[in-house]
Amino acid sequence: MNVCSGKVLTVDLTAGSWDVRAVSEAVLRQYFAGSGLAARFYMDLAELPPPLAPAAPLYVVPGLMTGTLATCACRTLFCGRSPLTGIWNESTAGGFFGAELRYAGWDGIAITGRAARPTILWIDDEKVTLLPADRLWGQETPEAGERLRALTDPKAQTAVIGPAGERLVPMANVMLGGHDCRAAGRGGMGAVMGSKNLKGIAVRGRGRPAYAHDAEFKALVKETNLAMKDAYVGLTKLGTGGGLLNAAKAGDLPVKNWAGGAWMEGAGKITGAAMAERGLIAKNYHCHACPVGCTQHLHIPAGPYAGQEGHAPEYETLAGFGANCLNADLDSIITANERCNRLGLDTISVSAAIGFALEANERGLLDRESIGGLDLSWGSTPAILALIEQIAAGEGLGAFLGRGVRAMAASLGQGAEAFAPHVKGMEMPYHDPRAETSMAANYATGNRGACHLTSLSYAAMWGVAIAGLYRPEPYDAHTDAGKGRMAAEWQNFMSAVNALGTCKLVCKTIIDPPLAARWLQLAFGWEDATPAEVVQTGERIFNLQRLINGRFGIDARDDVLADRFVKEARPDGGSAGVRPDMGQIMEEYYRVRGWDRDGRPTAGKLGELDLT
Numbered sequence: 001m002n003v004c005s006g007k008v009l010t011v012d013l014t015a016g017s018w019d020v021r022a023v024s025e026a027v028l029r030q031y032f033a034g035s036g037l038a039a040r041f042y043m044d045l046a047e048l049p050p051p052l053a054p055a056a057p058l059y060v061v062p063g064l065m066t067g068t069l070a071t072c073a074c075r076t077l078f079c080g081r082s083p084l085t086g087i088w089n090e091s092t093a094g095g096f097f098g099a100e101l102r103y104a105g106w107d108g109i110a111i112t113g114r115a116a117r118p119t120i121l122w123i124d125d126e127k128v129t130l131l132p133a134d135r136l137w138g139q140e141t142p143e144a145g146e147r148l149r150a151l152t153d154p155k156a157q158t159a160v161i162g163p164a165g166e167r168l169v170p171m172a173n174v175m176l177g178g179h180d181c182r183a184a185g186r187g188g189m190g191a192v193m194g195s196k197n198l199k200g201i202a203v204r205g206r207g208r209p210a211y212a213h214d215a216e217f218k219a220l221v222k223e224t225n226l227a228m229k230d231a232y233v234g235l236t237k238l239g240t241g242g243g244l245l246n247a248a249k250a251g252d253l254p255v256k257n258w259a260g261g262a263w264m265e266g267a268g269k270i271t272g273a274a275m276a277e278r279g280l281i282a283k284n285y286h287c288h289a290c291p292v293g294c295t296q297h298l299h300i301p302a303g304p305y306a307g308q309e310g311h312a313p314e315y316e317t318l319a320g321f322g323a324n325c326l327n328a329d330l331d332s333i334i335t336a337n338e339r340c341n342r343l344g345l346d347t348i349s350v351s352a353a354i355g356f357a358l359e360a361n362e363r364g365l366l367d368r369e370s371i372g373g374l375d376l377s378w379g380s381t382p383a384i385l386a387l388i389e390q391i392a393a394g395e396g397l398g399a400f401l402g403r404g405v406r407a408m409a410a411s412l413g414q415g416a417e418a419f420a421p422h423v424k425g426m427e428m429p430y431h432d433p434r435a436e437t438s439m440a441a442n443y444a445t446g447n448r449g450a451c452h453l454t455s456l457s458y459a460a461m462w463g464v465a466i467a468g469l470y471r472p473e474p475y476d477a478h479t480d481a482g483k484g485r486m487a488a489e490w491q492n493f494m495s496a497v498n499a500l501g502t503c504k505l506v507c508k509t510i511i512d513p514p515l516a517a518r519w520l521q522l523a524f525g526w527e528d529a530t531p532a533e534v535v536q537t538g539e540r541i542f543n544l545q546r547l548i549n550g551r552f553g554i555d556a557r558d559d560v561l562a563d564r565f566v567k568e569a570r571p572d573g574g575s576a577g578v579r580p581d582m583g584q585i586m587e588e589y590y591r592v593r594g595w596d597r598d599g600r601p602t603a604g605k606l607g608e609l610d611l612t
Contacts, residue, residue, distance in 0.1 A: 063501015103205025162344025
């Protein structure tokens with residue numbers, strides 16, 4: 001089989017039927033796959049239904065390189081309209097699901113409708129079946145994933161929702177791989193699946209891709225894999241949590257709902273190194289085509305959480321349930337992570353909502369009846385764990401938190417929006433835009449709302465420079481000049497990376513536009529592919545998604561951060577005193593983008609990108 005089949009599976013759950021949508025090589029060349037192809041499909045819609053309406057589409061699309069041997073090409077995108085933000089959303093996960101879908105001969109799935117009863121979508125190569133899922137409904141994600149394999153094929157790859165998705169919680173995620181649990185976390189795509197009565201998808205594929213220049217492609221991959229192993233030894237040993245202490249030193253780590261500064265003693269207790277030193281790490285997990293294995297399986301042998309097992313919390317989860325809530329109890333964070341995974345909840349949005357609630361309580365904005373007896377003091381681990389359960393169940397104070405920070409702040413009033421960490425309704429991930437000011441523009445303009453991976457430019461603080469992408473020289477993380485341009489150019493490449501299906505963690509060193517172009521030449525036979533084309537494809541995708549959001553009324557008025565990030569400075573630590581000048585940064589950003597002052601792509605820019 002070729003790398004791509006040119007076929008997308010379309011499923012109507014209301015009718016219980018399926019069909020095939022053809023995708024030309026020209027379209028793949030123009031948008032790649034992943035979120036690029038999904039956005040292309042979405043823009044074709046005459047009407048944009050509410051996120052949880054039966055007619056609302058859910059696109060499940062592997063990246064263009066996913067399923068090949070290309071280094072860390074493992075990502076699958078779950079795309080559509082977010083029930084949390086109401087705008088465009090793309091949520092990406094690693095693991096093996098996307099590769100298996102490609103092996104089955106499909107470049108993606110487009111799902112509409114609502115099944116009459118809980119349902120499983122079972123894809124066995126080109127055979128497609130809808131199975132009843134009544135006995136899986138209510139199950140947590142690891143058991144549901146394993147049960148799904150038992151019902152279909154022991155070698156099937158799965159994507160399932162948990163109880164949170166079944167209850168349509170706006171921050172519900174999709175979990176891939178059963179007990180191996182990789183999360184398509186952001187934006188509530190688990191609730192979209194739940195609204196369709198779709199408990200899960202299982203896929204088994206037996207094909208394998210053929211490359212245009214097989215020997216050369218495999219040699220290049222082997223060389224890249226060896227370089228990757230050498231470059232990411234620390235990531236293999238300590239996971240993404242290994243960088244948490246450096247983030248604390250740089251003033252990048254969120255502290256006390258972003259109001260604090262240095263928190264070095266607490267940060268030292270919740271790092272990847274702390275997990276390793278205590279002997280909690282049992283083994284590493286590798287996604288498809290990954291030589292790094294950045295995720296560890298953990299086991300807590302003793303203490304209040306003895307016997308707890310599961311994936312090690314990533315940096316974002318450690319920061320969110322840790323520093324953000326002033327919680328230095330590592331075992332409670334591990335437990336919070338596992339409960340979110342099992343219930344099917346996004347750890348970033350959940351921890352941000354809890355941190356915001358702790359501050360709202362401190363300010364006297366929550367009444368005693370709504371708190372329901374919980375101790376909402378900073379660092380209260382019983383409250384954190386109880387609120388996770390309540391959010392998933394849609395009960396108690398958790399029902400309020402599960403609506404998201406934007407809705408919470410609007411309901412509370414009394415100035416709550418000033419310290420509500422979100423952009424366009426998406427809770428802020430845990431890299432401070434005051435620590436690397438290009439992130440201010442990146443967060444403000446992210447097409448799914450606040451997203452650190454939209455540009456990854458915070459990595460410049462650690463000396464990262466990506467070939468062909470702008471980075472001001474001399475470089476200063478805290479200045480504003482050049483940061484609008486930097487955000488735009490890094491966003492362009494990262495949009496291409498999303499559509500290619502490569503893990504973004506490895507774009508900090510090895511994978512860059514020249515390497516991506518070489519993959520296209522050798523795997524697809526696109527001999528004239530260039531690094532500039534890769535970046536421009538990302539720019540096309542980013543602008544297309546901006547056009548989609550324009551249909552939802554998004555413009556420059558929405559490209560803003562909460563006052564906390566632009567009017568308040570951190571009191572101490574590595575980025576103390578820094579406040580990004582949003583006027584200067586955004587003026588430069590719009591100019592570089594070719595957008596007008598209202599934040600809309602100009603006719604000239606659309607023509608340049610063939611988006612007219």
